[in-house]
Amino acid sequence: MNLSKSLASLLLTLGLCVSLRAESVLRFCIRSEPRTLHPLLVDDDASETIRYLTGGVLVRLNRKTQECEPALASSWRVAANGRQIDFVLRQRVRFSDGSPFGPPDVAYTIQQLMSPELHSPTADSFRTGPGDVHTEQTGPDSIRVTFPQPVAGLAALFDQVPMMSSRSPMKEKAVLGPYIIEDRKAGSFILLHRNPNYWERDASGHQLPHIDTIRLEIQQSRDSEALRMRRGDIDFVSNLDPDLFDHLVAEKKSDLTVNDLGASLDxxxxxxxxxxxxxxxxxxxxxxxxxxxxxxxxxxxxxxxxxxxxxxxxxxxxxxxxxxxxxxxxxxxxxxxxxxxxxxxxxxxxxxxxxxxxxxxxxxxxxxxxxxxxxxxxxxxxxxxxxxxxxxxxxxxxxxxxxxxxxxxxxxxxxxxxxxxxxxxxxxxxxxxxxxxxxxxxxxxxxxxxxxxxxxxxxxxxxxxxxxxxxxxxxxxxxxxxxxxxxxxxxxxxxxxxxxxxxxVLAAYSKKVHNVNPALLRPQLYWNVDKQEITE
Amino acid sequence: MRIQAPSRSRLLRIVVIRQCAKVVLAVFLGGIAGAALARYSAGFGIDEREMDARRSSASIETIRHSRSEGADFAVFCFGFLRGMAHGELGYSTTLNRPVADLIRERIAVTVAEICEGLALAIVASSVLAGLTAMRISRVLGAVSELVASVSLCVPVAILGYLCLLLRVAPFWAVAACTFPHLFRYTANLLDLADRKNHVIAARARGVSRFRLHTMHRLLPCVPELLATLSLVVSIAFGSTIPIEFATETPGLGQLAWQAASSRDLALLCVLTMFTAALVLSASGVAEVSRVWYFGERGAE
Known part of the structure; x- marks a missing residue:
């Protein structure tokens, strides 16, 4: 009897702990409202942020090492003097709505990207000469993309191309990235929530990302952004003004890490x-x-x-x-x-x-x-x-x-x-x-x-x-x-x-965010967001 | 022969029709004037995305084409008015969304801000002007005057930044902008009323201080106060532009700022029309309520 009572109370306590576990929220600012949420039409910084956080790409450029790393494609090979690239895709990957990901989705995305009617700015980097781009499924999990002319740095360009679902009724809203858009208020904020079907897991087998929610505050003024940072209302600022940076350094705030990352690319x-x-x-x-x-x-x-x-x-x-x-x-x-x-x-x-x-x-x-x-x-x-x-x-x-x-x-x-x-x-x-x-x-x-x-x-x-x-x-x-x-x-x-x-690049970030690995390439602070964690 | 004065209801009808015509005309002319100013300002039709080095010539040409709406101003005006007749307010080229959606999403924020700010300013100015006029405390009068002067001197954007620093809602800044106008005008009106014969007579008869203030001073000033209110509505709306920009409030003021800085013709045109409609409607409502309350005397 006593044992069952103890067990019941233990279960109750555990249940309470689970239900009381606060959702981890990462907050930072974007300069303006995103002009578009279509991943292939992105042409402003705010839309780029959303694309980075929600889009799943075949190849990801590691912002720290400046080298390409496997993402949705477990491997790739550039051939024919840069005219052709072969991808081997990961298996059992699903979009945020549950629809499966495979070579037809890659073919569909490439077709959409290169469509002249879409006027995708991302496609401009792939257009090195006249002619059409061809895709060919070479196996159950592999696909070949052939360009009419050689494209220099071909693999790295795919860092900008989020895959879209060819089958999902949600169209471009079905994503493969670590987050999905949950809510937005015009001119105020955009709320992203973790993608339940995100493909990546950490070393111990836990599904990523660790942070439940990202709140993007729409904030035009850099001064206001710095003020919010000082107050602890946001967790990241990646392009601080030198004056504000020195102020933050002088303040020696114990809950902030302030870094001069070195010369930017600008x-x-x-x-x-x-x-x-x-x-x-x-x-x-x-x-x-x-x-x-x-x-x-x-x-x-x-x-x-x-x-x-x-x-x-x-x-x-x-x-x-x-x-x-x-x-x-x-x-x-x-x-x-x-x-x-x-x-x-x-x-x-x-x-x-x-x-x-x-x-x-x-x-x-x-x-x-x-x-x-x-x-x-x-x-x-x-x-x-x-x-x-x-x-x-x-x-x-x-x-x-x-x-x-x-x-x-x-x-x-x-x-x-x-x-x-x-x-x-x-x-x-x-x-x-x-x-x-x-x-x-x-x-x-x-x-x-x-x-x-x-x-x-x-x-x-x-x-x-x-x-x-x-x-x-x-x-x-x-x-x-x-x-x-x-x-x-x-x-x-x-x-x-x-x-x-x-x-x-002058950056400041809250010490409650772990695994921040600041880099010089954009996005400097959240490029590895799926691996970051928050402890209150 | 005796000329009969029009009845109150007829008078009211005339005033309403006159005010409506005024609003329609001003909205139309205001919209056209606003669009003309944006169209012929430097930087019209320019998109900063053109500077993106990654873009091809064809891509830049597409952007230029998308921003060419309004290049022919007459065609734009005709198209815009035709769209309005069908209930369409056009498309914002910079924010990439229908103007009607943008207005719908933000109007409540600004209206609430104005209403709360004005309510606060009206209460504060009425109480303080009343207490000053009743000569209850000289210090209070001096302090009120000082607060009004300071609020008048401080730039509106600074009031906005203060709200941000103090973490208070932006309507406090709207209240601070409108308070000096309301306070000074109310205080002056009450001061003038104090010297009128009926007030002197009432005071001589020993009417209580409160009754003297409300019935003999304040009540006769209502038409003038209503007219002031219509004026401060336009001040309040105008002040929301720098306030919302400074406090990053997602309202119509912030939208107007963005539209102006990016020369967004359709958005600017609609916002100008909206402002004209709001300001003139406020003045119209004040005019109509004055006639309704005072009849022929109010219309004079």
Missing amino acids: SELIWFNQTSTSHLPASKRAWFTDANFRRAVSIAIDRDEICRIVYRGHATPAAGPVSPSNHAWYNSHLDAQKSSIEVAKKLLASGGFREADGKLLDRSGNPVEFSLISNSGNRNHERMLAIIQQDLQKLGIHLNVVTLDFASLIERITRTYDYEACLMSLTNVGIDPNEQMNVWLSSAGNHQWNPNQKTPATPWEARIDQLMTQQAAASNPAVRKKLFDEVQMIVQEQHPFIYLVHPD
């Missing part, structure tokens, strides 16, 4: 308008198309000072388009420009510029003066503009600083070309140079200094076109690296973009 850069269709005076166009002038401006700018004053030491002077954090593609032979007014003056003198009454005059006696536009409301840019203005003053160049709202700025640099020079941030999501094809090709719209050229305006742009095309078609990583190294060399010689700094 760059701050300046370029001069070299567009032939712009209404620039001939004298100014002559300065801007003169490589010596661009080089002199680059050498005059004190990058160390920008790192020290603007970023409070949380930035790295930039040597070129690739950040030193991009281990695979960084050209280690390049060094960041050291500021030297003397060298800059010599360069200008060799180009026929001279100084008179503290003003720099060109060969025709025109005083050298130009305006530099940037986006308003960006504190770092405003401070950087002041430093650049001061540095160029030492050469006798009068710099007018103009800040515009982002839409007006983009209108000027992409449509009207009504500007002289521009300071902007370049955000790099991926590490592969193929993701920058539309920056480097002279015919591309994002070739900012002189876009949409019918034929390359200069021999060095023609050479960059050639190198970029060759590296995109090459399958050997060493060959690709060599070709892209030369691109970086040309960019440093010609300075079409004057790279200034790579800001550091």
